[in-house]
Amino acid sequence: MSNGNLPEQIVFRIRRFSPGRDKEPVWKEYRVAYEAGMTVLDGLWRIKESIDPTLAWRASCRMGVCGSCGMLINGSAMLGCNTQISELASSVVSVAPLPNFPIVRDLVPDLQLLFDDHAALSPYIIRADSAEQENPTGEYYQTSKEMETYLQFTYCIKCACCMAACPTCATDALYSGPMALTQAHRYNTDTRDDGFEVRKQVLAGEAGPWRCHFAGECSRVCPKGVDPAKAIQFMKRQLVADALGLRKKRPLAPLLKKPEGIQRRPGIAEAPEPTVG
Amino acid sequence: MRDQKLWTWHLAAGAIILVLLGLHMVIMHLDALVGIFNPAGGHPIDWANVVARGQSLAFTATYILLLGAGLFHGLYGLRNILFELDPAPPLKRALSWVLLLVGVGLFILGTWAAWVGHQVASMT
Amino acid sequence: MVKDRGHPNRLGIWGWFGGGSWGPDRYLYSLHRVTGLGLLLYFLLHIVVTSSRALGQGAWEESMARVSGPVFMLGEYLVFVAFAFHAINGVRLLFAELGYGIGKPIEPIYPYRTCLDDQRPWALGALVLIAALIVVGALDFFVWH
Numbered sequence: 001m002s003n004g005n006l007p008e009q010i011v012f013r014i015r016r017f018s019p020g021r022d023k024e025p026v027w028k029e030y031r032v033a034y035e036a037g038m039t040v041l042d043g044l045w046r047i048k049e050s051i052d053p054t055l056a057w058r059a060s061c062r063m064g065v066c067g068s069c070g071m072l073i074n075g076s077a078m079l080g081c082n083t084q085i086s087e088l089a090s091s092v093v094s095v096a097p098l099p100n101f102p103i104v105r106d107l108v109p110d111l112q113l114l115f116d117d118h119a120a121l122s123p124y125i126i127r128a129d130s131a132e133q134e135n136p137t138g139e140y141y142q143t144s145k146e147m148e149t150y151l152q153f154t155y156c157i158k159c160a161c162c163m164a165a166c167p168t169c170a171t172d173a174l175y176s177g178p179m180a181l182t183q184a185h186r187y188n189t190d191t192r193d194d195g196f197e198v199r200k201q202v203l204a205g206e207a208g209p210w211r212c213h214f215a216g217e218c219s220r221v222c223p224k225g226v227d228p229a230k231a232i233q234f235m236k237r238q239l240v241a242d243a244l245g246l247r248k249k250r251p252l253a254p255l256l257k258k259p260e261g262i263q264r265r266p267g268i269a270e271a272p273e274p275t276v277g
Numbered sequence: 278m279r280d281q282k283l284w285t286w287h288l289a290a291g292a293i294i295l296v297l298l299g300l301h302m303v304i305m306h307l308d309a310l311v312g313i314f315n316p317a318g319g320h321p322i323d324w325a326n327v328v329a330r331g332q333s334l335a336f337t338a339t340y341i342l343l344l345g346a347g348l349f350h351g352l353y354g355l356r357n358i359l360f361e362l363d364p365a366p367p368l369k370r371a372l373s374w375v376l377l378l379v380g381v382g383l384f385i386l387g388t389w390a391a392w393v394g395h396q397v398a399s400m401t
Numbered sequence: 402m403v404k405d406r407g408h409p410n411r412l413g414i415w416g417w418f419g420g421g422s423w424g425p426d427r428y429l430y431s432l433h434r435v436t437g438l439g440l441l442l443y444f445l446l447h448i449v450v451t452s453s454r455a456l457g458q459g460a461w462e463e464s465m466a467r468v469s470g471p472v473f474m475l476g477e478y479l480v481f482v483a484f485a486f487h488a489i490n491g492v493r494l495l496f497a498e499l500g501y502g503i504g505k506p507i508e509p510i511y512p513y514r515t516c517l518d519d520q521r522p523w524a525l526g527a528l529v530l531i532a533a534l535i536v537v538g539a540l541d542f543f544v545w546h
Contacts, residue, residue, distance in 0.1 A: 017408050025408055076423075099416065103408040152506040165423065167430065170416020172361045204281035211361060213433070214497055216426035216517045225509025230500075230516035236284075237500040243285040288499075291491055299488065306481055306538060309545035322465055324458045331454070344448065351441035358434065362414070383448045390452035397457070 007091045010034045012043055014055065015096035017103045025096075025103065028052075034085065040073055040093060041080035044107075057107035064223060067157030070164065071107050072096040077161035077221045098164035113173070114160050117180035120202055123187055126195025132255065139274065140192040141256040153186035153231050155224045162218035162228050168211045175211040176202065178218035178228035185231040188238065192253040200242070209236050283353055290350040297343040304330075331398030337391050344387040348380045426517055429524060433490050436483035443480045478542045485534035493520075493527045 009031050017025035030047045041059055048055045059069040062081040069080040074094055085093060101109035127133060162178040163169045169177050176184070184203060187193045202208065209232045218228040241247040264270075304314045308321045314336075317325035330336050356376050360369060418431050453464040496502050502523050503516035 019408075022408075025410075097410060099410055099412045101410060103410050109410070148508075149506055152509055155509055167417045167427065168361055170412035171414060172363050173411075174363065175361075200281075204279075206280055206360065208280055210280045210284045210357070212498075213430050214426065214494060215423075215430035216515075216520070217423055219515040219517055220424045220426075222513070222515075225511065225513030225515070227506075227509070227513075227515045230503050230506065233498050233503055233516070234500040236498050239281050240285045240288065240499060243281050288495060291495060295488060295492060298484070302481070302484060307541050309541050310537070324461055327454055327461065347444055348448075351437070351444055354437050355441055358438070379445075383445060386452050387448045390455040393455035397455075 008034055009091070010038075010043060010085055011092045012047060013092060013094040014044075014047075014107070015094075016055070016106050017097070018054075018105055019103075027094075036086075038085050039081055040071075040083045040085060040088075040095060041069055043085060043093065044080060044095070055107075056105045065157065067159035070098050070109075070159035070161045070223075072098055072164065077164040079159060079161070079223045082223050098160055100164050100166070100169045101160065109160065109164075111158075111160050114158065114163055114177070114179060117176045117207070118158070118183060120207070121176060121180050121184040121199055122195055123180075123183040125187065125190065125193045126198055127192070127252070128194060129255075138255045138257045140253040142191050142253045146191045146253070150186045150189040153182050153189075153226055153228075156182060156186075156226045156228075157224055159223060161221045161223060165217035165221040166212075167215050167217065168213070172211055174206050176207045176209075178212070178232060181209050181212070181235060182226060182228040182231040185235040185238075188235065191250060194252055196238075196242075200239070203235070203239060209239065212236075287350055287353050290346040290353075293342065293346040294350055297339055298347070300339075301343065327394070328398045328401055331391075331394040332401075334395065337395040340391045341388050344391070345384055348384055352376045352380045424517065426520070426524070429490060432486060433494070436487040439483045440480065440487055443483075474542065478538065481538045481542070482535050485531050485538065489527045489531045489534070493523050497523070 010033075012030045012032055013027050014030065015025045016022070016028050030051050032043050032046045032051075035042075039062075041057075041062055044055065044057055044059075057069065057071070057080070059081060060066040061068070064079055064082040067079075070077060071080050072095070073080065073083055074088055074090060077098055080095070095107060097103045097107045098109045101111060101113060104110045125133070156179060158179060160179065162182075166175075166178055168175050181203075184199050188196050188199060212229070212232045214229060214233065216229050218232075219226075219230065222228060238247060258274075303311050305321045308315055314330055315321050315326045316329045317323060319326070356373065359372055364372065417434070419427070450464050450468060453460040493502075497516075497520060502520060504514075504519035507514065
């Protein structure tokens with residue numbers, strides 16, 4: 001593979017911060033030899049291995065699945081592992097921790113705020129039949145069409161890139177932010193869920209989607225194509241309809257009991273055990 | 278609960294403003310092109326035109342509706358912006374009260390002016 | 402939780418307007434905010450100034466004379482420009498924020514398509530309409546009068 005127009009050396013400008021030692025973050029420069037296929041995360045590893053072992057960041061799967069390595073790369077929030085240096089088309093790569101979260105150290109943001117906002121919106125199936133949920137006797141039946149209304153929003157990996165890009169999150173700590181709102185919408189839309197009123201306790205107030213003004217940055221930076229802005233606008237429609245008393249109550253997904261009185265034909269292998277029931 | 282209802286009204290007020298302020302802008306600024314509701318000719322803000330429009334009760338009513346919708350939409354929008362700066366809760370309460378008082382005060386002033394204007398115009 | 406440790410790192414108001422290399426919708430959002438504030442300021446003053454009509458012809462003509470002249474004319478034109486932007490972009494937002502014109506949930510397959518791609522034609526259409534209004538407004542303010 002050719003180097004394209006990239007020089008042999010890449011300059012990494014990295015925003016360093018060590019609590020207790022530094023008052024403010026400082027930029028430091030490192031020069032790393034470029035190799036074809038090198039990602040930003042690869043570059044960070046190279047620096048840690050051969051130049052400065054004190055450099056800290058958070059990463060795990062290095063394949064865009066775990067959501068650990070969200071960082072501000074050349075001014076945009078993205079995953080270090082998912083970003084090829086060649087696609088940045090620049091010989092200078094600036095790397096800073098995700099904004100709008102406190103810095104634990106160097107490129108490691110403290111994402112507690114994100115997890116708190118997420119938990120506050122009850123991101124799980126809520127139903128009145130809690131006994132059935134604790135000791136399931138079958139599976140809730142959902143059509144594939146019903147699943148498609150929320151499937152896109154389930155791909156979120158909680159990397160916090162959307163929260164770093166959101167203009168409201170830049171000032172307002174009370175706002176739930178695109179990640180948590182998208183997950184709330186994902187459950188509100190799920191036909192197996194009946195928790196709209198529970199989540200509304202948070203959504204109808206100041207932490208709700210009213211602080212979103214459709215700047216669209218969350219959708220632009222999402223490394224998984226989850227499109228949080230889309231989910232939030234749909235959520236607003238639902239809540240406005242609710243405020244006007246026009247929200248249609250959808251039927252709850254029914255419980256699909258195990259089939260009874262059916263004889264398996266001989267020679268056909270047993271189906272795998274169902275996940276529940 | 279409050280923001281869900283307030284924001285719904287914010288949208289509704291926006292839609293009202295769009296129609297009424299659109300009309301207001303056409304009357305006031307596109308007079309050379311469209312020239313409606315300016316029976317006396319000349320400038321839309323000439324006293325004769327103001328009086329002519331003020332004679333209509335419907336005009337006066339839409340002025341008051343536009344006034345209310347505009348004040349609510351604008352001041353709620355300002356409140357949104359200020360609240361996004363994350364002020365402390367007591368300051369938020371104080372801001373809400375100040376904006377409410379400004380809104381109500383200007384609504385009373387504007388309604389009074391429109392109503393007196395209508396009565397004066399009706400007599401001429 | 403490391404509550405009191407580390408640098409807060411919030412972008413602050415700078416994050417409203419830029420704060421990085423962001424997209425065109427961010428600038429529409431900023432302009433909507435700025436024009437809204439400008440229109441509100443004008444509107445509050447406008448209520449006070451035009452309330453003079455209740456005091457009769459003399460008071461009305463006096464207050465209208467106070468806000469006339471080229472500087473106020475230019476100011477009023479800027480208000481008209483802000484109105485054109487805020488109104489047309491506001492209609493776009495009214496639909497978009499109620500979930501119309503932003504597409505449906507899709508299967509995210511790389512390269513990802515987002516609601517911003519569905520919005521693009523509407524945003525462009527809005528900008529063309531705004532530009533047309535600004536031109537017509539300029540003709541009415543400065544040429545036809």
